[in-house]
Amino acid sequence: MLNIVALLNALPGSVAQGVLMGIMAIGVYITYKVLDFADLTVDGSLCTGGAVAVMLIMKGINPYVALLAAFAAGMLAGFLTGFFHTVMGIPGILAGILSQLGLYSINMRIMGKSNQAVSVDKYDLVVSLRYITPAIVVGLIFVVVLIGILYWFLGTEIGSAVRATGCNENMARAQGINTNIGKIIGLVLSNGLVALSGALYAQYNGNADINMGRGAIVIGLASVIIGEVLFGKIFRNFALRLFSVVIGCVIYFAVIALVLQLGLSTTDLKLFSALIVAVFLAIPYWSGKYKATHPAKVKKGGKTDAGN
Amino acid sequence: MLEIKNLSKTFNPGTVNEKQALTDVSLTLNEGDFVTIIGGNGAGKSTMLNAIAGVWPIDSGSISVNGVDITKLPEHKRAKYIGRVFQDPMMGTSADMGIDENLAIAARRGKHRTLSWSITRKEKEKYKKLLSSLDLGLEDRLTSKVGLLSGGQRQAITLLMASLEKPQLLLLDEHTAALDPKTAAKVLALSDKIIEENQLTAMMVTHNMKDAINHGNRLIMMHEGNIIYDVSGEEKKKLHVSDLLAKFEEVSGGEFANDRMILN
Ligand SMILES: Nc1ncnc2c1ncn2[C@@H]1O[C@H](COP(=O)(O)OP(=O)(O)O)[C@@H](O)[C@H]1O
Ligand SMILES: [Mg+2]
Numbered sequence: 001m002l003n004i005v006a007l008l009n010a011l012p013g014s015v016a017q018g019v020l021m022g023i024m025a026i027g028v029y030i031t032y033k034v035l036d037f038a039d040l041t042v043d044g045s046l047c048t049g050g051a052v053a054v055m056l057i058m059k060g061i062n063p064y065v066a067l068l069a070a071f072a073a074g075m076l077a078g079f080l081t082g083f084f085h086t087v088m089g090i091p092g093i094l095a096g097i098l099s100q101l102g103l104y105s106i107n108m109r110i111m112g113k114s115n116q117a118v119s120v121d122k123y124d125l126v127v128s129l130r131y132i133t134p135a136i137v138v139g140l141i142f143v144v145v146l147i148g149i150l151y152w153f154l155g156t157e158i159g160s161a162v163r164a165t166g167c168n169e170n171m172a173r174a175q176g177i178n179t180n181i182g183k184i185i186g187l188v189l190s191n192g193l194v195a196l197s198g199a200l201y202a203q204y205n206g207n208a209d210i211n212m213g214r215g216a217i218v219i220g221l222a223s224v225i226i227g228e229v230l231f232g233k234i235f236r237n238f239a240l241r242l243f244s245v246v247i248g249c250v251i252y253f254a255v256i257a258l259v260l261q262l263g264l265s266t267t268d269l270k271l272f273s274a275l276i277v278a279v280f281l282a283i284p285y286w287s288g289k290y291k292a293t294h295p296a297k298v299k300k301g302g303k304t305d306a307g308n
Numbered sequence: 309m310l311e312i313k314n315l316s317k318t319f320n321p322g323t324v325n326e327k328q329a330l331t332d333v334s335l336t337l338n339e340g341d342f343v344t345i346i347g348g349n350g351a352g353k354s355t356m357l358n359a360i361a362g363v364w365p366i367d368s369g370s371i372s373v374n375g376v377d378i379t380k381l382p383e384h385k386r387a388k389y390i391g392r393v394f395q396d397p398m399m400g401t402s403a404d405m406g407i408d409e410n411l412a413i414a415a416r417r418g419k420h421r422t423l424s425w426s427i428t429r430k431e432k433e434k435y436k437k438l439l440s441s442l443d444l445g446l447e448d449r450l451t452s453k454v455g456l457l458s459g460g461q462r463q464a465i466t467l468l469m470a471s472l473e474k475p476q477l478l479l480l481d482e483h484t485a486a487l488d489p490k491t492a493a494k495v496l497a498l499s500d501k502i503i504e505e506n507q508l509t510a511m512m513v514t515h516n517m518k519d520a521i522n523h524g525n526r527l528i529m530m531h532e533g534n535i536i537y538d539v540s541g542e543e544k545k546k547l548h549v550s551d552l553l554a555k556f557e558e559v560s561g562g563e564f565a566n567d568r569m570i571l572n
Contacts, residue, residue: 153423157416160405160426164413167402171410174361174400175469176387176417 003261010257012132018250019139020127020200021219023146025227025249026242027193028220034154035166035186040096042194042220044103045077046213049195050202051110054118057203063126067199074195075188077103082184107210114210118203125203135204142200143246146193151239153189162186194220218273223249225280309509310337310360310477315369317355329355331533333369337477337511337526341540342503344520345513346552347530348560353513354395356530357479360511362386373476388418391470391508393463393483393499400466403455407446407465410454411435414469438468442498460491464498471502478503478510485515496523517549531559 024046031039049070056066077099084095108114120128127135153159164172165182172179194216202208227241227248235244259272317330329352337343345353359366362383370379373389394400401410412427412435432450440447442464446457454462463483470478480499484492500523503510514520520527527544529537529552537555539547 155426156423157421157426158423160409160413161421163405163409164402167404168399170394170399171402172413173383174387174392175413176384176419177413177421178382178384 007258007261010261011254012136013129014253014257015250016127016129016132016135016139016204017201018253019136019143019246020204021197021216021253022139022143022223022246022249023200024194024197024216025220025223025245026143026146026150027190027197028217029224029242029245030150030186030190030193032221032224033166034163035183035190037092037166037183037186038096039078039081039187039190040093040217041077041081041099041103041187041191042096042217043213043215044100044107045074045191045194046198046201046216047107047208047210048073048077048103048110049198050208050212051107051116051198052195053199054116054202054208055110057118057123057125058116063124063203067126067196070199071192071196074198075192077195078187078189078191079184081191082180082187085187086180086183104210111208111210115207117207119206125206127200127204128206129204139200142196143243146196147239147242150189150242154238158185215270215273218270218277219249219252222252222273222277222280225277226251229280229283309339309341309374310335311370311372312336312356312360313370315356315359315371316367317359318367321367329533330359330366333533333535335528335535335538337509340507340509341526342508342510342524343512343526343528344524345511345528345530346515346517346520348556351530352533353530354481355533357392357481357511357513360386360477361390361392361479389476391417391473391475391478393466393470393478393480395482395485397459397462397466397486400469401454401462404453406451407439407454407457408432408435408450410465411438411469411472414472417473417475419473442468444494458491460487460495463487463495467495467498467502471506471508474506474508476509478508480510480512482513482515499523517552521547521549521552529555531556 024042028039028042031037052073053063053066053070056069057063061069080102081095081099084090084098085092090098118125120130127138129135154163161172161177162182162185164175164177165179166186169179172182198208198213202212223245225248227244227246230251231240231244231247235241256269256273260266260269264272312333312335315330315333316328319325319327319329333352333356345356347353358364360371362378362381362385366379370377372378376389378386378389392400402413405413408427408431412431415431436447436450439450444461444464446461446465454465457465466483483499484495487495496519499512502508510524512524521544525544526538526540527547528535536559
């Protein structure tokens with residue numbers, strides 16, 4: 001039975017989770033949408049970020065410095081995938097899977113055991129689920145600053161080369177762009193963001209867990225797709241598009257809270273998420289097929305560029 | 309200018325699909341040469357252009373441009389010397405990026421890309437003028453995504469991109485083949501104009517014999533991975549389609565009827 005009060009109580013927490021994991025979803029947007037690269041490193045690098053941050057904080061390092069270190073560790077993970085793909089010629093999906101697998105061992109090495117807790121009572125954490133409203137505010141500040149930096153970077157000559165790499169490799173190479181470097185830059189940036197998100201999320205939860213990244217790529221894809229379906233038509237500006245991914249992530253966590261309230265068990269959640277994402281991924285394919293078999297009549301007076 | 313020596317290329321060596329696409333091809337272009345290239349399907353025309361552009365490594369031989377040996381350079385490094393327009397209008401531009409962004413990327417071909425803004429205001433003004441000179445109604449669509457344009461418009465943009473940063477060599481591979489006749493003629497005229505104004509050295513593959521005769525100062529015919537005919541200057545000007553046909557029948561044993569070469 002749906003318990004409205006319980007759901008409303010859970011909602012602020014979902015918003016905080018959605019905002020903090022939304023940074024991970026922005027990372028997924030960079031690889032999946034900008035680079036056209038389905039990067040499965042994410043499941044590993046999210047945990048790497050959490051592990052690095054938690055261990056450093058436990059050593060007495062400033063939590064903000066720990067976030068930077070987590071970002072750098074994520075960048076290294078992205079570089080590893082880029083290296084597998086470009087230098088060793090391994091197909092993109094497989095390169096990500098290999099990194100993800102290797103990162104499991106590395107994450108275990110970093111943490112020493114499968115779970116490490118940091119208490120907000122003992123350390124001055126950046127965010128904590130004990131203080132949900134500040135966590136949301138801090139998360140949103142991170143989101144806005146990061147979107148600003150990404151907006152700037154992808155507008156530079158180098159950023160534009162990365163976008164061209166993702167859009168049309170042939171064109172990029174013909175215009176003198178080293179597409180291998182373009183892909184590596186995208187992967188490094190993306191996984192840096194993912195790890196940063198993991199570092200914030202671990203602090204929020206008060207612990208880093210070896211399984212915290214499992215299924216993260218699916219959450220990221222879901223956020224990208226939800227954001228696109230809901231806001232794709234109204235948000236044309238790139239910065240707003242990135243923001244819609246974060247909103248997508250918030251909605252994802254809200255829906256999860258809802259289905260949990262409806263009685264779905266937490267272990268069934270992953271199947272639920274996988275199926276939802278599968279359906280949303282199928283929509284463009286199905287609608288393409290539908291359009292191919294049901295050609296739309298040309299709108300009267302509509303301006304078209306079809307033909308030559 | 310361009311010097312190709314003993315160039316050979318075999319695809320899928322050692323498999324049932326083994327195909328020797330170029331056999332010991334040598335060719336020297338002079339500064340300012342505009343060469344048209346004809347030949348039947350599978351003659352090796354695209355393979356020769358791709359070898360020059362560095363799409364994949366060649367088996368043997370050497371390629372140099374203005375004395376620089378580019379044989380071992382990767383494709384993106386050769387782009388410094390070479391501008392290209394492909395047969396497929398989708399291939400030369402980034403569909404998700406604006407016309408201005410595509411042009412700005414091309415303007416930095418062969419240059420070091422930095423963290424400065426990818427397109428300046430001054431550039432935008434320049435591109436606007438360039439676009440209006442195309443006469444394709446694009447001047448007010450500077451920031452439109454290239455994916456919204458027609459094939460002909462995209463090829464015209466790709467031509468601009470290939471020549472914005474003056475290349476030492478321009479490679480056109482049947483770049484009008486996918487367009488309707490009227491648009492093809494427009495894009496061809498634009499190619500002529502750009503080559504002449506910038507005094508470019510160019511190679512243009514075409515399956516239209518008349519175009520091959522009417523454009524450029526030199527004509528090459530390829531057959532089964534070899535250059536079998538090479539005329540230039542006055543001799544080329546006097547050529548007729550019938551001469552090319554005779555030449556073609558001579559080497560192919562009169563089998564050309566089912567080829568897609570266009571006679572008129
Ligand atoms: N990338 C490739 N892989 C395998 N075979 C190829 C490739 N490119 C061209 N070929 C083969 O090489 C031969 C020459 O092709 P091409 O140069 O494209 O001919 P064309 O003169 O029509 O442009 C053809 O038999 C073609 O099938
Ligand atoms: Mg060809």
